[in-house]
Amino acid sequence: MENYNNFIYQARFLVKSNWLQAVQILEEAIQNHPDAKALYFELADIYKQKNSLKKVIDNYQKILNLDDKDTLARFKLANTYLEMDEAKIALYHYNKIEEEFPELLYNKALANYYMLKYNDAIKALSKLIEISPKANTAYTFLIELLINNNKLNKAFNYLNLYESRFGTTPNINYLRGFAYLQKNNWLAAYNEYLLALPGFQDNYRLHHFLALSAEKIGQIDKALQHYKNAIDLKKEDKTVILDFIKFITNNNLWDKLLPNTKPSANKKKELKKILNGVDEATINMALKFFSKRNTYKQDD
Numbered sequence: 001m002e003n004y005n006n007f008i009y010q011a012r013f014l015v016k017s018n019w020l021q022a023v024q025i026l027e028e029a030i031q032n033h034p035d036a037k038a039l040y041f042e043l044a045d046i047y048k049q050k051n052s053l054k055k056v057i058d059n060y061q062k063i064l065n066l067d068d069k070d071t072l073a074r075f076k077l078a079n080t081y082l083e084m085d086e087a088k089i090a091l092y093h094y095n096k097i098e099e100e101f102p103e104l105l106y107n108k109a110l111a112n113y114y115m116l117k118y119n120d121a122i123k124a125l126s127k128l129i130e131i132s133p134k135a136n137t138a139y140t141f142l143i144e145l146l147i148n149n150n151k152l153n154k155a156f157n158y159l160n161l162y163e164s165r166f167g168t169t170p171n172i173n174y175l176r177g178f179a180y181l182q183k184n185n186w187l188a189a190y191n192e193y194l195l196a197l198p199g200f201q202d203n204y205r206l207h208h209f210l211a212l213s214a215e216k217i218g219q220i221d222k223a224l225q226h227y228k229n230a231i232d233l234k235k236e237d238k239t240v241i242l243d244f245i246k247f248i249t250n251n252n253l254w255d256k257l258l259p260n261t262k263p264s265a266n267k268k269k270e271l272k273k274i275l276n277g278v279d280e281a282t283i284n285m286a287l288k289f290f291s292k293r294n295t296y297k298q299d300d
Helices: 005-014 019-032 037-049 053-066 071-083 087-095 102-114 118-131 136-148 152-166 170-182 186-199 204-216 220-233 238-250 267-274 280-292
Strands: none
Touching: 005 019, 005 037, 019 037, 037 053, 037 071, 053 071, 071 087, 071 102, 087 102, 102 118, 102 136, 118 136, 136 152, 136 170, 152 170, 170 186, 170 204, 186 204, 204 220, 204 238, 220 238, 238 280, 267 280
């Protein structure tokens, strides 16, 4: 009986020039070797390259029908479901894997995050860092989760741990600034964001956060510049636009921005000049938002 590995070699040789023939070779091999898991793995890999995810799932499921304890097949099956935005099914399969390894824990955290199970995501990432202290991306994911869930003391603890293992980096400064922002420690947030700036010059969120914290500590000109930077980098972000309008209104900056415009001029026209390139729907939404709060009344 011919060794089924020969069929795998043939399929790999053909897959780039004629992937359908490669599939046919493997399917014929499976008829003669129905218990050969390697053939199903190879088929799944080909279908993955062609983005035929349902067939990928079908082949991993066949492996699990042969061996329910096959960790690799279970893991790849779960990853495929996660890729298809089926986080609940992905998590079911991740939880059936007994062995804990970094990739599993990270993807399990992602699945929990997508399902809004933030505490479970935090537990998975904490475990990942415990078994793999150099897992750089896990720190960022975990610290952001802790900050967003108002677990600020734990966030600062992991920031210190992160820094002790990797040294001070703009990413750590950025995350620490975010944590200080959540504590309303505006000066500390501003200083951390300034330290992060060399690594985040093109990050509109950093400029937005710098603007927010700069205003709070009385650095109005700095806040104005960072708002302009944020808007230039991401004209479609409505949150930045809304905060900017509130900022220029609360700080009486209309005349500073448009010194030759009469006070009675249409605010929409003024805003269009300031926010050159921002779509009109966003401008209308922003004006409506603030007119409702009586910050000012939009002229007809």
